[in-house]
Amino acid sequence: MGAEGRRDPLAEHERTRAALRAVIPRLVHLVRGVPDLGAPSGVPVWTVGDVGAHVCAAYLAYCSAFTGEFDDWDSVLPPDDGPLSERIAAVNAKAIGLFGEDERRHLGDVIAERGETFLRVTEGLVPQTPVATPWYGQQAVITLATATGLMLSESLLHGLDIARGARLPWTIGPDEARLVLGQSMPTMMPLALDKTKARGARVSFDLALKGGPRLAVVIEDGRATVVRDAPARPYDCRITAAPTEFLLVSFRRLPVWKAIARGRMRAGGSRPWLAPRLARLIASP
Structure with a gap:
């Protein structure tokens, strides 16, 4: 029996929920401790407050898949089912405008409440529960396991963006990174494929993350x-690659050359130059 056969999806989903439950108060504490919400963040053109507003909107979106509190997606999204990057850009533009200056003073409260709501309304649901996105x-419909992994990803990566702008400490542990990569990447990498660049391409990659998972x-x-x-x-x-560094490189939070120079990522196989x-084929949105 292979490694995939030994993997317990339910146990991994519960570990992802536990990691999300643990990171939410960390993120709330971080946001509440930001001295200047108008400071530049780790995301180009976004302030620290913009990033916080985006996280709140992401939490609201995933909660709404279960609570129905927001369903007017026609007012947010492009009319056509275009590239993922265009849809995400449209959502992001709307998201950071949802919270004005006064509301941004309470971003930590929103994150705490929405995060707890998501965990509460999804309690006891199986990992394969469909989630409209x-x-x-x-x-588009993804599984609850993927959605929970993406919530964890949003929290960890945007926590880093906020911390970098506010010059506050923030860590992403390898176990957290493994959960994000294992739960979300099998679904999100195909969605993020640049179909124009991939036309006519025939190439295969074996992504071996230290300690797992392994992605073909x-x-x-x-x-x-x-x-x-x-x-x-x-x-x-x-x-x-080491899982944390691969996560950061994948979402453009760490230059690949730094990961290589630190000995945290390397390429091999018959055609290592394809790394x-x-x-270029699968870009982060």
């Missing part, structure tokens, strides 16, 4: 498939 596509990424003729712990087969390129192509 129109911001990813008009008919195959891109053929404008489509991508990502499988966890797939059976052994030849790959064009094998990328071995940079993965980031």
Whole structure:
């Protein structure tokens, strides 16, 4: 029996929920301790307050998939089912405008309340529970396991963005990164594929993250498939990386050359020079 057969999806989902439950008060404490919400953040053109507003909007969106408190996506999203980057840009533009100056003084309260709401309304649901996510596509539906991994990702990465702008400490542990990568990447990498650049491409990557998970990424003729712990087969390129550094590189929070220089990422296989192509074909939104 392979590694995937030994993996317990329910146990991993519960670990992801526990990690999210643990990071929410950290994020709330961080936001409440920011001295200047107008300071530049780790995200170009966004202030620290903008990032906090975005996190609140993301929490609200995932909660609304269960509570129905917001469903007017036609007023937010482009009319056509276009590229993921365009849909996310439209949502982000709307999100940071939801909270004015007065409301931004209470971003920590919103994060705490919405985070607890998400955990409460999803308590006891199986990992495969469908979650409607129109911001990813008009008919897009992901699993609760993926949604929880994405909530954890939003919290960890944007916590880092806020901390960098506010010059406050923030850590992303390898176990947290593994949960994000294992729960969300198999779904999100195919959605983020640049179909124009991928047209006619035939390339395969073996992503071996230290301590797991292992992701097989195959891109053929404008489509991508990502499988966890797939059976052994030849790959064009094998990328071995520490989970935290791979997460940060994937979401453009760390230059790849720094990860390589620190010995935290390396490429191998029959065609190791293809490693940079993965980031060009599958870009973070």
